[in-house]
Amino acid sequence: MTDRARLRAGLVVLLVLLVTAGRASAAAGELTVSVDRTTVRATLGRTFLIRSTITNHGAAPASGLIAHLDVLSLRRGVYVDPEDWSSRRTRYLAPIPAGSSTTSTWQLHAVNAGRLGVYVAVLPRRETPTAPITASTVSVTVAGRRTLSSGGILPLALGIPAALGLLALSSRLVRCRPRRSASSSRKGARS
Amino acid sequence: MTATPTVAAPARRSAGGAIVLEQELRDLWLGGRALVLCSGFSMLLSVLAYLVATNRALNFLEQRETVNLTLQVAVAVGALLALLTAADAISGERERGTLESLLLTPISKRALTVGKLVAAISLWLGAYAVTIPYVWFLGRGVGVAVNALAVGAVVGTLLAVFLASLGILISTFSSSNRVSLSLGLFLLLALFAPTQLPSSAVQGWAGELLLRLNPLTAGEHYIGKLVVDGHAWSDDASWLLSPAISAALLFAVAVAAGSRFARLHGGQFG
Numbered sequence: 001m002t003d004r005a006r007l008r009a010g011l012v013v014l015l016v017l018l019v020t021a022g023r024a025s026a027a028a029g030e031l032t033v034s035v036d037r038t039t040v041r042a043t044l045g046r047t048f049l050i051r052s053t054i055t056n057h058g059a060a061p062a063s064g065l066i067a068h069l070d071v072l073s074l075r076r077g078v079y080v081d082p083e084d085w086s087s088r089r090t091r092y093l094a095p096i097p098a099g100s101s102t103t104s105t106w107q108l109h110a111v112n113a114g115r116l117g118v119y120v121a122v123l124p125r126r127e128t129p130t131a132p133i134t135a136s137t138v139s140v141t142v143a144g145r146r147t148l149s150s151g152g153i154l155p156l157a158l159g160i161p162a163a164l165g166l167l168a169l170s171s172r173l174v175r176c177r178p179r180r181s182a183s184s185s186r187k188g189a190r191s
Numbered sequence: 192m193t194a195t196p197t198v199a200a201p202a203r204r205s206a207g208g209a210i211v212l213e214q215e216l217r218d219l220w221l222g223g224r225a226l227v228l229c230s231g232f233s234m235l236l237s238v239l240a241y242l243v244a245t246n247r248a249l250n251f252l253e254q255r256e257t258v259n260l261t262l263q264v265a266v267a268v269g270a271l272l273a274l275l276t277a278a279d280a281i282s283g284e285r286e287r288g289t290l291e292s293l294l295l296t297p298i299s300k301r302a303l304t305v306g307k308l309v310a311a312i313s314l315w316l317g318a319y320a321v322t323i324p325y326v327w328f329l330g331r332g333v334g335v336a337v338n339a340l341a342v343g344a345v346v347g348t349l350l351a352v353f354l355a356s357l358g359i360l361i362s363t364f365s366s367s368n369r370v371s372l373s374l375g376l377f378l379l380l381a382l383f384a385p386t387q388l389p390s391s392a393v394q395g396w397a398g399e400l401l402l403r404l405n406p407l408t409a410g411e412h413y414i415g416k417l418v419v420d421g422h423a424w425s426d427d428a429s430w431l432l433s434p435a436i437s438a439a440l441l442f443a444v445a446v447a448a449g450s451r452f453a454r455l456h457g458g459q460f461g
Contacts, residue, residue, distance in 0.1 A: 045254070153244040156328055157237035160321065164233050168226035175222065 030058030031065070033122050033135040040118075040140045042110040050108065052120040052135055054093065055101035063095035064125035068132075069106050074115040074139070084111040085118075093122075113144030207298035211306025216313060219276070225314055228272050233321045239264055240325045258330040258339050259418040262322070263411050266347040269318030270407075271379060273351040277311035277358025278375035281453055282365045294453070304449025308359050308442070315351030319344060335418055342417045342424075346410040349434040353406050354379065356441035363448050382407045406434040 036051040050069075056062040069089045071082045082089060085108050096102050108118065118140055121132040219225045243257040281304075284290040293303065323340060330336035358375050365371035385393065385401055385408045393402055402408045413430040416422045 045256075153241055153328065156324055157241045160324060161230055161233040161237055164226060164230035164321070168223045168230050171221055171223040171226060 031056055031062055031122060031133050033067075033120055033133050035120060035135045035138055038136055038138055040138055042140060042142050044110055044113050044142055044144050047107055047109050048140075050106045050118060050120075050138055051103055052106065053101050053103045054096060054122055056096040056098060059098050061095045061097050065093040065096070065122055066125055067091045067093055067104055067120055067122050069108075069118065069120050071108070071116060071118050071140075073112065074117050078112055078114050078116075080112055080116065085109055092125075108140075110140070110142045113142045116140045116142065207302030208305045208309075211298060211303050212309050215306055215310030219310055219313065220317075225276075225317055228276075228314065229317045229321055232268055232272065232318050235268060236261065236265060236322065236325050240329060243329065254329070254333045255335055255419045255421075258326060258333075258335055259415055261325055261329055262339050262343045262414055262418060265318065265322040265325070266343055266350060266410070266414065267383070267407070269315045269322070269347055270350040270354045272318055273311050273315040274354040274358040274375050274379060275372065276314050277308060277355040278362050278371045279368060280307040280311060280359055281362040281449065282368045282371040283362070285366075286368045290453075299450070300453045301446060301450040304359060304363075304446050304453060308355055308445060308449075311355040311358065312348075312351050315347060315355075319347055335421075339414075339418045342414055346414055346431070346434060349431070349438045350406060350410050352438040353434060353441050356438070356445035359445040360441065360448055363445075363452050386411065403430065404433055406437040409433040 032055050034053050034055070036053075040048055040050070042048050052067065052069075054065065054067065067090070069082075069086055071080055071085045073080045086106060089106075091104050093102060093104075104120075106120070116139075118138040119134055119136075121134045123132040124130055239261055243260065281290070284293060294300070322343065326339050326343065327336045330339050357378065358371075361374050361378075362371045365374065382405055385405055392398060402412060409430045409432075413427055413434075416427045416430070417424065
């Protein structure tokens, strides 16, 4: 193979790579992610739903997409473990046909009180690094509440075992008494 | 149980089950053994109820979760008490040397087994009665107390029948009480093991099948669905199949085995 032929082959490969990369980035640019609401008010311990819609505006089907949900505190000093908020935070999406969209429903459990941010990001399953596409952040305000009044638990927690213990003790005493009286009367008869 | 060898009329055989049951209940409850066990059970529930009611780290969760936690512990430990009592029933009499006089009475082995089995199940009923005030206290604010107590009664009774039958079965074939009790506890731990598996390990059809087939995990799952998720009784009724079938099947097997194999010398299990 001559140098010119080698150069031509190299240029063809480069062109193919550029076209493929161009298509891929165009496909990524033609996707949008939206959420059904931007604010949520919840109470500690309750669950709520967020729906995200991924739309493919391109002319070709979009495949190999992954949607991921994340939760973070908007205030410093609050530890948030997203695993506690949602057990299924990553979804491997089915191909989205051109001009179509897919909706994912995320169930969240309000585990921390305060102001939190929730967002959904979509990224392609490609090896070439690309920036994720995100929907606008959902601002979640979780009101704290004491879920249980501890008033009255102490008498209950102490009273029931004590009552049962007394009952067990008295039944044992009742059973022992006839034996003792019988043995003492036997002793009396012998003397 | 004390024997009554003077009774010889064949008519007494039909009423034998009731006589055995009455005597067993008397021994168990008036003798104080059941009260001591129930007292220990109530201490466990007291610690748990106090923790979930006062500890902020546990208290931050949904109140339904606390009711579910308390009820599941109550059902599991209540059924364990029934198993322990049943595992002592035949092998205990054998070891104490009272089985011989008991077998000489004109009471059929079947009546003896049924009487002892029902008496063991009565321990679960006692444990359930102890559970009522705790569940009522924890669940009154969110209106789940009545539903939780009802589902606890159904699932707990099925599991108690299943485990007590298992205990009687083991006790019939065991040569010593030690073997009977340790085998019963080992089987109970094996049945509870799937509850400790991480959630990812029990996902998929195989994982769900394992949970559904195991009466303990199926029963606890059903309780959780009703109490925490607020499902209707009929929504997850298929989860009750395993506890119900196991309870009926093992009850029949335990009575049949007790009727045929309750002998002076056990030892088929060791």
